[in-house]
Amino acid sequence: MxxxxxxxxxxxxxxxxxxxxxxxxxxxxxxxxxxxxxxxxxxxxxxxxxxxxxxxxxxxxxxxxxxxxxxxxxxTYGKVQSIFMFSKYRIDQLDGKRVALTSSSETSIHLLKIIIEYFYQKDVSYEIVEPHFERMLNEFDACLLIGDDAIIANRQKQNGLYVYDLGEIWYKETGLPxxxxxxxxxxxxxxxxxxxxxxxxxxxxxxxxxxxxHHYQPMIKDILLTHGGIKDFWESYFEQLCxxxxxxxxxxxxxxxxxxxxxxxxxxxxxxxxxxxxxxxx
Missing domain, CATH: 3.40.190.10 (Periplasmic binding protein-like II)
Structure with a gap:
């Protein structure tokens, strides 16, 4: 079998x-x-x-x-570096705003809801959409991206956006991984x-x-060929993951x-x- x-x-x-x-x-x-x-x-x-x-x-x-x-x-015990909310407003100013959620995730979507509704006690509306950074921010006030989509978006983001690492906020609020x-x-x-x-x-x-x-070195070498970026970022990224x-x-x-x-x-x-x-x- x-x-x-x-x-x-x-x-x-x-x-x-x-x-x-x-x-x-x-x-x-x-x-x-x-x-x-x-x-x-x-x-x-x-x-x-x-x-x-x-x-x-x-x-x-x-x-x-x-x-x-x-x-x-x-x-993660803190920053995850691949799960971000990109926002036109500070997180404490999101009351009444619209947030686009990636269709690629469930855990991160619900973590963001905890952060917004429980930690910051804000009332927002959510909509699950396909993960496309530019389209999300054209239509919404903020957006959630995860994984490689989030890494690329953070690398290419425009000035003036607020960027929140969900792992960092969770650890700051709870002291837990x-x-x-x-x-x-x-x-x-x-x-x-x-x-x-x-x-x-x-x-x-x-x-x-x-x-x-091997401190992820052979793997990082392959990732640089397939995903781009710089070696220092990927070393930091994997070393901070648990x-x-x-x-x-x-x-x-x-x-x-x-x-x-x-x-x-x-x-x-x-x-x-x-x-x-x-x-x-x-």
Whole structure:
């Protein structure tokens, strides 16, 4: 029986995939599907993808069906440098304004809602649109972009715009890390194919460790060819990301879920994370 791995099509997920032996995994009947977070979230929910890095918010909507893999996440303790709100107004002046939200995200969309509605207590209207920087700001007062779209927009932005890093605001307000993406596996896959899930998990962890050991240098060299930018930016970008998912990262994620429930964006409280313990499988 084959397993499908969903691979987020953003650079921040690369450390977990860069050193994978894809040929060997394919021989083990594992296939890869690259998608943006919103597509991958839907595919996991529909059972079309078995294992993947999904938006943290997507896990909250399907926590009954998913188990989280330990030691793997896209987390920041402060600036994330790839999730920005670009605004014509200061954030404390957004009352009554219109904000465009990227269609590529769920976690970041809801993080921005926490920031605007809970931390700053402003009343704005939102609209989800395709991520296109110029069109968004032509039609709206502010816009949210994530991933490579946000990195490019920040590199090319015009003068006079206010730029807010959502990870930086979250950390300033809470003192907790913000986990934007988690690695999840469908529960039935663990029940039916625990050994194959373990092999994939170990490969992801090994790729993460090798990426960190080499300070992301081979990966950055490839990114410069495909995405441009400057080496110093990408070094700073990856070094400030946290790839782990331990107690502190889980604490921050649970507080994010707590605030979403308080604001009415989750229909039930999430007070426990289902994290896999591979040792317990054998």
């Amino acid at each position: 084959s397993l499908t791995i969903g691979e987020i099509s953003y650079t921040n997920i690369l450390p977990f995939f860069y050193y994978l032996n894809r040929d060997q995994l394919k021989k083990d009947d594992v296939r890869f599907v690259p998608q943006v977070p919103s597509q991958l979230n839907q595919a996991m929910a529909k059972g079309l993808v078995d294992i993947g890095g999904i938006s943290s918010f997507a896990y909250a909507k399907n926590d009954h069906a998913f188990t989280l893999l330990p030691n793997l996440s896209v987390t 913000m986990t934007f993406a988690v690695f999840a596996v469908r529960n039935e896959c663990i029940k039916q194919q625990p050994s194959k899930v373990l092999k994939i998990y170990e490969a992801l962890v090994e790729s993460k460790k090798r990426s960190e050991l 790839n782990d998912f331990g107690k502190q990262e889980q604490k921050g994620l649970l507080y994010y879920f707590e605030l979403l429930f308080k604001l009415g964006y989750l229909h039930k409280p999430i007070d426990h994370l289902h994290v896999w313990n591979p040792v317990m499988q054998y």
